Amino acid sequence: MILDSFIWRAALAGVGVALAAAPLGCFVVWRRLAYFGDATAHAAILGVALALSAGLPVFLGALVIALAMASLVASLSGRNVAMDTLLGVLAHSALAIGIVAVSFLDGVRIDLMAFLFGDILAVSRMDLAVIWGGAMAVVGLLGWRWSALLTATLNEDLARASGIDPQREKLILTLTLAVVVAVSIKVVGVLLIGAMLIVPPAAARVFAKTPEQMAVLAGGIGVTSALGGLAASWHLDTPTGPTIVSVAAAIFLACTIFGLIRRTRQQA
Amino acid sequence: MPELSDRARDMSLIEARDVTVRLGGATILSHVSLTIRPGEIVTIVGPNGSGKSTLLKTLLGAVTPTQGQVIARPGLRVGYVPQKLHIDPTLPLPVLRFLSLPKAVPKTLARKSLERTGVAALADRQVADLSGGQMQRVLLARAILNDPEVLVLDEATQGLDQSGSAAFYRLIEDLRGDLGCAVLMVSHELHVVMAASDRVICLNGHVCCEGAPEHVASAPEYRALFGTGTQGALALYRHEHNHSHDHAHDHPHEAAE
Numbered sequence: 001m002i003l004d005s006f007i008w009r010a011a012l013a014g015v016g017v018a019l020a021a022a023p024l025g026c027f028v029v030w031r032r033l034a035y036f037g038d039a040t041a042h043a044a045i046l047g048v049a050l051a052l053s054a055g056l057p058v059f060l061g062a063l064v065i066a067l068a069m070a071s072l073v074a075s076l077s078g079r080n081v082a083m084d085t086l087l088g089v090l091a092h093s094a095l096a097i098g099i100v101a102v103s104f105l106d107g108v109r110i111d112l113m114a115f116l117f118g119d120i121l122a123v124s125r126m127d128l129a130v131i132w133g134g135a136m137a138v139v140g141l142l143g144w145r146w147s148a149l150l151t152a153t154l155n156e157d158l159a160r161a162s163g164i165d166p167q168r169e170k171l172i173l174t175l176t177l178a179v180v181v182a183v184s185i186k187v188v189g190v191l192l193i194g195a196m197l198i199v200p201p202a203a204a205r206v207f208a209k210t211p212e213q214m215a216v217l218a219g220g221i222g223v224t225s226a227l228g229g230l231a232a233s234w235h236l237d238t239p240t241g242p243t244i245v246s247v248a249a250a251i252f253l254a255c256t257i258f259g260l261i262r263r264t265r266q267q268a
Numbered sequence: 269m270p271e272l273s274d275r276a277r278d279m280s281l282i283e284a285r286d287v288t289v290r291l292g293g294a295t296i297l298s299h300v301s302l303t304i305r306p307g308e309i310v311t312i313v314g315p316n317g318s319g320k321s322t323l324l325k326t327l328l329g330a331v332t333p334t335q336g337q338v339i340a341r342p343g344l345r346v347g348y349v350p351q352k353l354h355i356d357p358t359l360p361l362p363v364l365r366f367l368s369l370p371k372a373v374p375k376t377l378a379r380k381s382l383e384r385t386g387v388a389a390l391a392d393r394q395v396a397d398l399s400g401g402q403m404q405r406v407l408l409a410r411a412i413l414n415d416p417e418v419l420v421l422d423e424a425t426q427g428l429d430q431s432g433s434a435a436f437y438r439l440i441e442d443l444r445g446d447l448g449c450a451v452l453m454v455s456h457e458l459h460v461v462m463a464a465s466d467r468v469i470c471l472n473g474h475v476c477c478e479g480a481p482e483h484v485a486s487a488p489e490y491r492a493l494f495g496t497g498t499q500g501a502l503a504l505y506r507h508e509h510n511h512s513h514d515h516a517h518d519h520p521h522e523a524a525e
């Protein structure tokens with residue numbers, strides 16, 4: 001049984017997270033929500049602390065707090081406030097308060113690094129079930145609302161005239177973001193979830209001609225990064241989460257350079 | 269214009285009845301009543317902050333009136349052209365795919381629609397690469413896909429030069445002729461827009477005056493709002509206005525003061 005091997009469980013966990021992060025990450029990029037993703041992810045560490053102190057599953061605590069943070073930010077974004085500053089305040093405060101909260105938890109021995117940067121090699125069967133359950137729910141939800149989400153992303157008035165409620169679509173993105181954050185903690189940690197959302201779609205943009213191509217390519221790049229990062233960290237004995245993101249960054253760099261060369265050739 | 273029976277003409281497509289909209293404590297619209305009938309071109313003009321966009325949103329159902337009501341004919345097909353479409357360069361979207369959002373349409377229909385607005389050659393281009401004028405025609409092509417009964421345009425020629433917007437309005441008139449749809453537009457380009465309209469509604473929080481373009485252009489309420497800075501509009505109509513108007517409006521004229 002391959003699930004008996006921790007390396008296979010790690011590989012499957014990485015693939016699951018990459019598949020869910022890719023289509024959601026596309027919307028994060030298209031709507032310029034990078035900071036929004038960070039704020040939600042950083043808040044999750046507070047959820048981890050609360051869950052551990054209450055003896056609840058870490059996933060549940062992270063999900064609830066991530067959802068609360070995402071809803072808060074989403075409701076503020078409709079109003080006339082300086083979003084950039086506010087998101088910066090929220091993202092960093094949430095992270096700091098979360099870490100302070102974790103430090104209060106004596107009695108339980110907690111590896112803080114595991115929550116900040118992931119601990120993919122320690123993924124259990126139960127974790128794997130949660131990751132894949134969450135990932136499939138996210139992909140299913142985004143696939144079901146794909147056209148409506150795209151229309152609302154282009155222009156809210158246009159969406160409304162087509163009978164789409166932009167607020168509802170925003171809620172779906174908020175919800176899926178919270179789920180992705182919660183299932184990604186074990187794999188890349190709260191600090192690097194933002195990278196899994198942004199980097200693969202950004203690399204895919206160079207080759208994509210349609211939104212669907214971009215989502216599929218981002219998924220491919222995400223999976224390649226997860227598996228490549230896992231292999232690299234195995235051989236180099238480096239922390240796995242950051243290695244996965246480093247591989248994704250290397251792919252992004254290669255794609256971007258390729259795109260630049262292609263453009264100069266076309267102009268020549 | 270296509271032939272319409274008197275009965276069809278009487279049947280309103282969208283009607284606002286005594287609509288008042290308050291947003292965040294401020295009264296944006298007060299006691300606005302208007303009717304859009306099949307096949308007519310209605311233009312809403314008004315200075316900045318006069319509630320034009322809010323009125324349009326209220327008529328489309330995106331804003332709920334604080335008082336009064338908006339009645340749209342059940343199952344009304346609306347074609348909407350937004351003010352502008354800012355599309356993030358990170359979103360790859362060919363024109364044909366854009367026309368299939370949110371509802372997939374057959375490619376032949378999409379191409380025919382693009383042909384009708386004069387941009388058939390742009391079918392495979394990326395939306396993010398289009399110029400302002402090309403974008404407006406693509407948006408128009410998308411709006412006429414569902415054979416609309418009413419086309420709604422929100423400042424559709426913003427960013428186009430004068431000859432560009434004149435050509436765009438000629439296209440709208442042609443489309444109205446072909447499709448027999450009503451057209452409701454909001455604009456600040458008085459002289460170009462008014463010439464193409466059957467009816468002009470001058471708005472400044474309330475309906476200041478309403479009627480045929482010539483009538484509105486010479487109305488004192490309109491002149492009070494736009495002053496003499498709108499030579500184009502006035503010059504266009506003044507020559508046939510050596511007679512006097514007695515403005516038998518049945519509403520107060522607060523805004524003219």
